[in-house]
Amino acid sequence: MLGLSRATAAVALCGLALAAAAPVAAASIGSVGTDAAVREPRRLTAGDSDQLLGSLGPDGRTLFFASNRDAVVGAFAQRLPDGVARALFDEGADISLPRPSPDGKRLLYISTRDDATGDTCLRELESDERTCIGGPATAESAAFWFPDGKSVGVVARSAMHGEQVLRRVWLGRREAGTVQTGEIVVDRSVSTPAVSPDGVWLIYVPVERASKDVGVHFAMRLGHGLHVRKLRSTKAPRQIVPALPGVTGFPAFSRDGRWLYFTQSLHDSNGDGQVDGDDHGVIFRTPFRGDQDPPIRPGEARQLTSASWNCRYPAPAEDTLIMTCERGGRLDLYALPLDGAVPGSWAEARIRTAIDHTDDPDRISLLLTNLAQLQRDPEARAATLQTLARQALRRGDPPLAAWYATRAAMAVDGTPGAGARRATAAALAALAEHRRAIDRVDAGGRDEGFAASAEARLAALVAAPDAPDAAAWVALVRAEIDDDLGREEKALATLRALPRAEALGRDGVLAVVLLGVPRLRGLLAPAEADAWLWSAATHPALSPAERLAVAAQISAALTRGRKPTAARKALDEALSRAPTDGELAVRLAAARTLLDLPPADARGPTIAATAGLGSAEEEAVREKIFALFRANRELDRRRAVIRATIAAAAKVDSAYLLYQFANTWVSGVPRDHPARQQAVALFRQVVLERAWISWQAGRVGDARGSFYGVTLQDDDLEAWLGFVEARLAEGKRDVQAEVEKRFAKQPEHPALCTVRAWLAIRGRAELAAASAADRDALERADADLATAQRQMPGSRHLHHLRGWIAHQRFLLGDGREFAVAAHDRYRLALALAEGDGRIRGALLAALGLLQQSVGNHRLALEALRKRLALPFVRPQSRLAMQLAAARSHWHVGEADAALELLAEAERAVREQPALAGARGLVLDRMALYGFEAGRPEVAQRAAAALAQHPVARDSAANRARRALVLAASRLQAGDPAGSRAALTEAGKLLAGLNDEALGAGRRPHQPPHEVSRERLLALRDGLLARALIADGAPAAALPILDRRIAGLADAEAGSREQLDRAAARWHRGLALSLLNRKREAMRELGLGLADAAAFAEASGTVAPPERIWLVRSAAEFHLFGDAPLAALGRPLLPDLRDVYAALSRFGAPRWRSARDALQLLLTLLDPAKTSAPAGG
Amino acid sequence: MRNLRLRSALLVPMWLGSALLGTAAVSGCEAVAAGDDFTQAYDGYLNKCASCHAPGAAGATAGIETTLDFSTADTARASLKTGSAAGLTGNQASCNGVPFVVAGKPEQSLLMAVLDENVRQNLDLASHAGCDGTAATDMTIRVGGADADAIAKVRAWITAGAE
Structure with a gap:
């Protein structure tokens, strides 16, 4: 059959150019960010399986971890930044907690091979020699290295209901018998122990029996806080409870011993009514002072990860924190700098401005916890904690809100403001209890006593007459409880009795507007609810940024669900009422003007005044928005105008407005302002987008200029590759020399290495012929990309390109390990490209084709289906994907699904002249799949169409195969005479062919075809015999069958x-x-x-x-x-x-x-x- | 990863003596090697502007200023000294016709405004009221960042008469 390789490989390679900008990661292995912005955890592993319990070896580059990618959980290693993991050994059973020795030569782990309850084992990584400690008498659950590397700590129980005991086992010492039990360090209630690098201190999480009837292993709960003691001490440990809500687990020391990292489950993320180890984990660290006793102070822990991430098992290395996080239902390993997502160098002011320029609520909470840690002024700290309470309540976590409110009260204990804060905290605690009770009833729990307990909470609410904000909190909680008790009138009366906004402070206004109004909107008349919002949008106690946020809410509410005419009217009316010099008027004016920006298909042609980049309609909107921008000099107001404009322009694909205002904004933000980073990133993204839009419109010169412009700002590999392609499209062949000139003094610059590699491989889409020159080119290109990757370890483009090279090596028959490497790299690139539609399309296509080439057709279909759901730039690309997916459907026995895709493909080929050349391929496949689906009429129609419009450059081998399919279809359709005619044709064609001709087009990685000439002749004989029998000539069939x-x-x-x-x-x-x-x-x-x-x-x-x-x-x-x-x-x-x-x-x-x-x-x-x- | 190309200094005619203000007292050979402020600023930084502002520049796009030529220090100096902005569109259009340099007045020179954020934020041109801090573009982000030393030299050059 005709091969797909040309079309699809071209798609895959062209797709390499379709990628979006990626932030450049810092140069060193593992380090993932600068101090310029809040950092996101950088992904180190990816795949269809879970990767967890990672730690870096002593070389700082080898990542050891456990993974279930091979059905059992095994031990793996991966050299950073390369994305390819390798299994370390085949244990033949699940393992856990792989930990490299301090010298990196051995791996310690828990094995279930010989003992389902767990054995502590060691593997020499060079010789693969295996030894185990303990035996069937003990059930080991954890093991770790002591810093000297000569002994290991083992947590085990020796009886079914026995205690969890920590022992120290000296390696190399042989005890009587083969089972080494070591010396007891802690004789009960131990989990996740850790020893300080100087070997002095021991820390662990105590566990308690959850039932007196069974052992702690079967029913345990985490104890409170951490237990700390000197390793050699015989005294009882100290209990240290971090000043944080929730439960603590997984302590781990930094390599220098100055910090203790741990996981905290802050809130009831899984809604089961309790906070425990099953809830989201957040990583913290606290200073560890080994020369003091106790070495930890409860109130110093700093939050390192956002609560929106579920992370645990922190494993700090020399300059990187490795952690296991859950995203999208899978566990993978991630890295952050040792000081976490918020740079440790940031002082209060820097954190505050970052908060003002962040919309992500979890990030805001992360910044707020870091801010609270730094604040020494009690009132300021209390205000921050109170903000955290509001944030928690907004996220639907009243217990956490109550906890923060209580801490806010404790922060100002003894001061005049303490009483009001205590009243607020008590109100939030009551609300937490109330909502928990509601959840229990909603979940089908019994509601006896619900009303009585709600009444008791109401009665306990303390009014705070001299503190309007606290009074507002109390009133809101009271109204909610009354509403839930069915006393709507009373609830409404309480809300209406709230002090006017002017009488409230910031906390009170925000409580009402952000929490009370949305929750109780059903009680209030719309005008009353809106009045509160309007008050907040003009309230002097709120910051300009907060007022603008409320103004944005109002603006959105006025346009939501309305046709443009009605929306304009609503905004005009609101503008007539808004104070003329306030934030509300600014935001409403922006919204009103932007309503006049039509979508692309409703705009006129571009005009000269915009240098041909924008239409008259866009220019009119630009002028008005610019005037609004200029009229408001405050940075917050300008930012609000810009944000509204960028959002509206992006929605209607107005590249002109995007560029104008991204440029204006970045030019106006002071260099040291925290908003600068976002402004620069936005500008770069917009210029890159403009490059692609120009490219798509055929304005190659503009595209080239824009791509090049991005490369001047940043080492953006996508922009570099776009520039190269645009230069080549302009007919300039010396582009490599041009780039080499630019980096004359930096021969290993990642951009230069990448461009060189790209130019070497871009012309080699069809690599069926494995010449030495081709292999050399691939190897040199891979070496170049590896050099670039050492400096840009987080670049999805580099993983993609290296994956492609490995893919080609596999197709050249160089071994299955290349397919594995390609798969790992594609998966990691895909994970790093979350939210990036351009490169995801190319990667999904590549992954699908790779899986197809190794015969994993179901996995191929997963990727190809996702690719087909994304847009295509060229119809040829879509057709190639349709054909690929149809092929995999056929292979898994879904011939009907294959035919459906081919029907779409046939329609496209008929309707689009650019696809005419692929008609033969589509019909050829239709014939085969039609027969396979038991629809001979489809097969015959396709064959007839092909006969009328022969395929250019068709081969005798293909015609022979097609004749056999036609014969089989005719037989299936009950036309034995027709079948015999096709078989006569097939016989003539096969007579002139040999195996070499039949195998033409086979890729080196594919096993030798079964379709040798002999086999096809046998197939023909079988069909002929059947046709003769069906045609009433059974005697003639006999000699054929004998043969x-x-x-x-x-x-x-x-x-x-x-x-x-x-x-x-x-x-x-x-x-x-x-x-x-x-x-x-x-x-x-x-x-x-x-x-x-x-x-x-x-x-x-x-x-x-x-x-x-x-x-x-x-x-x-x-x-x-x-x-x-x-x-x-x-x-x-x-x-x-x-x-x-x-x-x-x-x-x-x-x-x-x-x-x-x-x-x-x-x-x-x-x-x-x-x-x-x-x-x- | 900045591309700080270090070129050897150009020969500078001695009659540009005013441009040597601020440099140390030098022998004839040293003065020729160092160049005046503009030359030094060009060699150290402004040459990057040729990426977009030069005939056939790789980074040139529609809507870019159309008269500047940073191909060499001489062409840059010439186009800056006597020229004024042209071809600007959109939010920048009100800066068309504004001279790139006003001799002796860096605070009124468009060149300074696009390099120095303080000059840009406070730009106030009687002749072109619309060309203020909102219309002038920050050109430093387009070349990877600002160079305080080079910008100081540009300022010195303009202050000294922009010869």
């Missing part, structure tokens, strides 16, 4: 050939029965049954179709054709029963008619022993 059977004389047991021989004997028996040579017919069927039974014995496939035909024919011929059963040469009933039992056991719908027929035959042949199949 066929003789050709299969050496078929091995259990082989496909043996089954083919059984089928040939069935056909021969059929032909003989038509000639009324009954004895011979039965003898032939008996021989066939012997073959089929031997096949079943050898292969385990009891009921292949051939055996079903044989038993059925033998039985029917005997029962209805008077053929003598004895002539079969073997008893029929055992075969019949075997096949019937197999069909009954598996019960697939497609076997129903065969099963029913066999049941009838059994009844007739052996009425005494026949029973109905299970399930009827």
Whole structure:
């Protein structure tokens, strides 16, 4: 059949250019960010499996971890920044907690190979020698290295309900017998212990029995805080509880011993009513002062990860923190700098401005916790904690809100403001309890006592008459509880009795506007709710940024769900009421102007005044927005105008406005302002977008200029590759020299390395011929990319390109390990490209084609389906994906789905001239899949169409194969004469072919085709025999079948050939029965049954179709054709029963008619022993 | 990863003596090697502007200023000294016609405004009221960042008469 490789490989390679900007990661291995912005964890692993419990070896580059990618959980290693993992050894069972020794030569882990409860084992990484400590008498759950590398700590229990004990086992010391038990360090209640690098301190999480009836292992809960003691001390440990909500786990020391990292579950993220180790983990660190006792102070812990991430098992290395995080339902390893997401160098002011310029609520909470840690002024700290309370409540976490509010009160204990804060905290605690009670009732819990407890909470609410903000909190909680008790009138009265906004401070206004109004909007009239929002949008206690945020809410509410005319009217009316010099008027004016920006298909042509980049409509909007921008000098107001404009322009694809205002904004933000970073990133993104839009519009010069412009600002590899392509499109061939000139003094610059590699590989999409020059080019390109990757370890483009090279190496037949490497790199690039539509498309296509080439068609379909759901720039690309997906559908037996895709493809080919050249390929596939789907009319139509419009450069081999498919389709359609005609044509073509001609187009990585000339001739013979029989010429079929059977004389047991021989004997028996040579017919069927039974014995496939035909024919011929059963040469009933039992056991719908027929035959042949199949 | 190309200094005619203000007292050979402020600013930084502002520049796009030529220090000096902005569109259009340099007055020179954020934020041109801090573009981000030393030299050059 015609090959796909040319089209699809070209798609894959062209797709390499379709990628979006990626932030440049810092140069060193593992380090992931600068101090310029809040950092995101950088992904180190990716795939369809879980990767967890990672730690870096002493070389700082080898990442050790556990993964279930091979069905059992095994130990793996991965060299950073390369994305390819390798299994370290085959344990043959699950392992856990892989930990490299301090010298990196051994791996410590828990194995379940010999003991399902866990054994501590060691592997020499060079020699693979394995030794284990402990034995069946103990159940080990954790193990770690002592800093000296000569001993290990093991947590184990020695009885089913025994205690979790920590022992120290000295390696190299042999105890009596083979089981090493070591010396007890802690004799009970230990989990996740850690020892300080100087070997002095021991820290662990205490565990408690959750039931007195069973051992702690079976029913445990984490104790409170951490236990700390000196390793050699015999005193009871100190209990240190971090001043944080929730529970603590997984302590780990920094390499220098100055910090202790741990995981804290802050809130009830899984909604089961308790905060425990099953809830989201957040990583913290606290200073560790080994020269003091206690070495940890409870209130110093700093939050390192956002609560929106679920991270645990912190493993700090020399300059990087490795952690296991859950995203999208999978566990993977991530890295952050040691000081976490918020740079440790940031002082209060810097954090505050970052908060003002962040919209992400979890990030805001992360920044706020860091801010609170730094604040020394009690009132300021209390205000920050109160903000955290509001944030928590906004996220639907009242217990956490209550906790923060309580801490806010404690921060100002003894001061005049303490009473008000305590009243607020108490109100939030009551609200937390109330919502928890509601959740229990909603979940089907009993509601007896619900009303009484709600009333008790109401009664306990303390009014705070001299503190309006606290009074507002109390009133909001009271209104909510009354509302839930069904007392709506009372709730409404409480809300209406709230002080006016002018009488409230910032906390009170925000509580009402952000929490009260949304929650209780159903009680208030819309005008009342809006009045509160308007008050907040003009309230002097709120910051300008906060007022603008509320103004944005109002603006959105006025336009939501309204047609443009109605929206304009609503905004005009609101503008007429808004104070003219306030933030609200600014925001409403921006919204009003932007409503006049039409979508792309409603805009006129571009005009000269915009240098041909924008239409008259866009220019009119630009002018008004610019005037608004200029009229408001405050940075917050300008930022609000810019944000509204960028959002509106992006929505209608107005590249002109995007560029104008991204440029204006970045030019106006002071260099040291925290908003600068975002402004620069936005500008760069907009210029890159403009480059692609220009490229798509055929404005190659503009595209080239824009791509180049981005490269001047940043080492953006996407921009570099875009520049190279644009230069080449302009006809300039010396682009490599141009780039080399720019980096004359930096020969290993990542951009230069990448451009060089790209130019070497871009012309090699069709690598069927594995010349030495091709391989050299691939290897040199990979070396260049590896150099670039050492400096840009987080670049998805580099993982993508290296994945592509490995993919090509696999296709060249260089070994399956290249396919594995390609897969790992593509998956990591895909994970790093989250939210980046351009590169995701290219990666999904590449991954799908890779899986297809190794025969994993179901996995291929997963990726190809996702790719087909994304937009395509060129119709050729979509067609290539459709054909690829159809092929995989066919391979997994979904011929109907394949035909559906081909029908779409055929339509596209008919309607789009650019696709005309692919028509032959589509029809060729349609013929094959139509036959396979049992739709011979489709196959014949396609074949007829192809005959009328022959494919250019079609080969004799393809025509021969097509003729065979046509013959099979005609036979399927009941046209034996037509089938014979096609077979005559096939015979003529095959006569002139050899195996080499038939194998042309086979890729080196593919196993030798089964379709040798001999096999195709045998196929032809089989079809011809069937056609002759169907055409009423059974005698003519006999010699062909004899030839066929003789050709299969050496078929091995259990082989496909043996089954083919059984089928040939069935056909021969059929032909003989038509000639009324009954004895011979039965003898032939008996021989066939012997073959089929031997096949079943050898292969385990009891009921292949051939055996079903044989038993059925033998039985029917005997029962209805008077053929003598004895002539079969073997008893029929055992075969019949075997096949019937197999069909009954598996019960697939497609076997129903065969099963029913066999049941009838059994009844007739052996009425005494026949029973109905299970399930009827 | 900054591309700080270090070129050897150009020969500078001695009659540009005023441009040597601020440099140390030098022998004839040293003065020729160092160049005046503009030359030094060009060699150290302004040459990057040729990426977009030069005939056939790789970074040139529609809507860019159309008269500047930073191909060499001489062409840059010439186009800056006597020229004024042209071809600007959109939010920058009100700066068309504004001279790149006003001799002796860096605070009124468009060149300074696009390099120095303080000059840009406070730009106030009587002749072109619309060309203020909102219309002038920050050109330093387009070349990877600002160079305080080079910008100081540009300022010195303009202050000294922009010869």
